[in-house]
Amino acid sequence: MRPRSLVFDLYGEYFRYMGGAARLGALTELMGIFGVEPATVRVVMTRLRKDGWFDSSKTGREVSYELNDKSWHLLDEGRARIFERHQDDWDRRWTQALVDESDLPRDVRKRLETALTWFGFGRYCGTSWFSPHDREKQLRESLDGEDALRVQFLRCETSGLPQDRVIADRCFDLADLGDDYRGFIAQFQPRLGRYRRSPAGRDALVERMELVQEYRKYPFRDPDLPESLLPPGWRGRDAHGVFVECHDTLREAAESFVSEIVARNM
Known part of the structure; x- marks a missing residue:
């Protein structure tokens, strides 16, 4: 996992619901779980602050990094694209x-x-x-x-559904994405049974971060077309259902584990 992406995933999944700030010690411990060295964490957070993504404050020798308007907007926008799906009530416009x-x-x-x-x-x-x-x-x-x-x-709007499908076929190549969705389902659906047995907190965090990192690349390739414009055998909505169920099932254990690390670094 790339350190920069890992930072935004930790803030988007956890720290935003804890007030939007995290101490460097907690960040370092959490990113260490994914093989990121402490020196790399410091460099990444310094660069992200200089680039305007985070504000920082210092209490004694401890530095905290806090979401600002720019990063809140990015996380809100990204979360909407990942989690929101339109119902099939298209007005054909x-x-x-x-x-x-x-x-x-x-x-x-x-x-x-x-x-x-x-x-x-x-x-x-x-x-x-x-x-x-x-x-x-x-x-x-x-x-x-x-x-x-x-x-x-x-x-x-066009004169009819056949013309709508011409536009959809011309604008969006869904063949490769459809194959990737089937691969995602094959990878994560079999894990649901294990997730329901409440894995240890560290394992839940690792699995949940892998899930998010893997799934988040799909919604930005997927135009979320109405059912009437989708190709036969489309599994995109099934993949989204698998993602949401896995994400929710791992939530409690992963959040408790992150909270323990945050408390330990207060």
């Missing part, structure tokens, strides 16, 4: 994003494409992107001033 790429620097184009993909838009052709969900507000909030002005949004 598309959100179309039109990107003005005239004289657009390469780095800005890359930022816009990353943001559009993050919020579930797929490129139809050229500068035209589509999503079956109205995420204009979230996308605009994620873009800085000049970038936001480069994207215009339309709400539109």
